Amino acid sequence: MIHRILTPLVLLLSATCARADLPFNTQEIASFDQPWALAFLPDGRMLVTEKPGSLYVVTEEGQKQAVGGVPDVDFGGQGGLGDVLVHPEFDSNSRIYLSYAEAGVGGTRGAAVAHAELDLEGRRPQLRNVQVIWRQYPKMLGRGHYGHRLLIDTDGYLWITSGDRQKFTPAQDMQSNVGKILRLNDDGSVPEDNPFMGYFDTDPNVDDGGVYNQIWALGSRNSLGIDQAADGRIWQIEMGPLHGDELNLVTRSANYGYPTVSNGDHYDGREMPDHDTRPEFDEPALWWSTSIAPGDLMIYKGQRFTEWQGNAFAAGLGSKAIIRIELLDDGSARELERYDMGQRIRSLTEGPDGAVWVLEDERRDQGGRLLKLTPR
Template sequence: MRRQLVALLIGIFITCFASAQDNLPFKVEEISQFDEPWSMAFLPDGRMLVTEKKGRLLIVSQQGEKSLVGGMPDVDYGGQGGLGDVALHPDFASNKLVYLSYAEAGIGGVRGAAVARGTLVEEGRRSSLQNLQVIWRQYPKVLGYGHYGHRLLFDNDKYLWISSGDRQKFTPAQDMQSSMGKILRLHDDGSVPKDNPFVHYRQDNAFVDDEAIYPQIWSLGHRNPLGMAFDLNGKLWVIEMGPAGGDELNLIKRAANYGYPEVSNGKHYDGRAIPDHSTRPEFAVPAISWTPVISPADMIVYQGKLFANWRGDALAAGLSSQAIVRIKFNGEKATEVERYEMGARIRAVSEGPDGALWVLEDERAQSKGRLLKLTPKPR
């Protein structure tokens, strides 16, 4: 009787999921499965690099064949921490440089995000990252396992952008002597561009060097920024998790302060209120705020032709919302225009070389996180 009930429930779930897929504007094809996948990046030949939180990096073909990459950094796995994002240098075709973000242990139980780069070397069926070098470390390292952020993004000028979460410590997001709760801009080797907004500051009508301010900082007042993308006009957008309510999509501007934890359109998890953005006009206001939350985990701006009507729109991966959220831009404004229910927590979304969408599910209790390929349904 119990087995019959379980079988019935499974059958109902499969039927409901299939019915939900019938309403989607794309075909969903399962390619492979992973152990806590977090991010992916496409190699020039169409294969993918896929990260798993426990510390594995894999090369994956579009048919789902996998091979392990060696030479990985020591990853501090636990909670929200582990191996995170992967990005290719803009000149990867010639220099083979791969960038990884991950949680790094410190002395006395503290930890923080770090970014390393290495050269991808493929010798027959063996691959490894060689000459691995740490080029950035979140400061300071703190106790806890949450809010690393650590998304990576290169722009057209080959600057490296890093999203750095507040590590659930609140006040460091406003502290200019900390890199937590910030969006950072670096050269590809981790050095600081001389034209970053806080390399110098104005004091007594003169510019002077200030060693106390982190010169990597581009913007501040962020909570847990987990998606970064440039729109087709070159504007940088960041999507981040709010507290209890108040997920945000922000247009990132030079030296802007986005207010956390002084303001938020959500509240603390224990019920304590946080002043809304409207109460503090000196802080930048989100382009979109979500309550109930979508729990954004990643974001791209679609540039392909396969989904022709989506070109220039953002696609955000939703965890608690179990959806892909499509967002349309209009200058400095943005609007959610559609939500595609996926029936699972969505960890990452990426655009393939031919314009197909590739999606990583977050690992679920009863199964691995799947790699899905999305293509338009035939008309």
């Protein structure tokens, strides 16, 4: 009996790390199969997605319960179940959002976003009234660069990052919502004050279902993080080609220039013109010539890490690090610190009490853990 009582305590202590070179303690809470995103419910529990297609309700102690009714996902490559977002008025509408890769005709694929009501009352959590409210247009061959990170801002607008699907030119094509930053109402409809609303209405040759109306900014490659700062500004982070990862301030009708310009190069070694050669495009606030491979972006607003307030944090996949960034008033930014985590970092989320929750990526037999970071 004594052994059974002591074992959980021993496991808890062994899962808590206080490395001298890190300003936080790291506690292992649970592990997952290719986790991708995390969001907090109002009661303090979390929703965690796994790329193969599972969604879980997770307690702060690591107890997991699978959610039923999740849409079918087209799992493979970079595709699968992606982001999860809890509506700010969840207590009254029970609404959550999911992004995922969706199969199309002839082997094509594209990202989709659905909202649903999360029923937590039964024996098993269940999604009800699932409705797809957005799709990448057009669907394409390939299994990379979906983007599909989600944000609801303080004005209630839904933001979607839409990756370029590794097809380059659609990022500059106004008849496609691929390679763009999109702004919608929370029901998926288009706000009437979007910058390109009705832009092509007088052109009889344009017939694209009005996807240009959704566009807020264009010229992105694979934007895998978006968040809003306390001052209301919205920032996004994206993977460049060979190096050239970017942090960008999201502004109305901005064009970040991809694939015409990038501070990185093509993977086959061909050079790309740098941003400073084409001043008509918006330059990044910060860029990395040695790739950090960003997987997510979090702007810290809590009280627990007082020295971090207002800083942005990038989840580093290839760099296996958490990168702390200062956001400056003039729209630029600078890297402050880099915390070596020893694993690919997929997602970062601020918890209700100001702790930082981390999802490791899972590749082969490494990672996949949910970690809680608290001050030392």
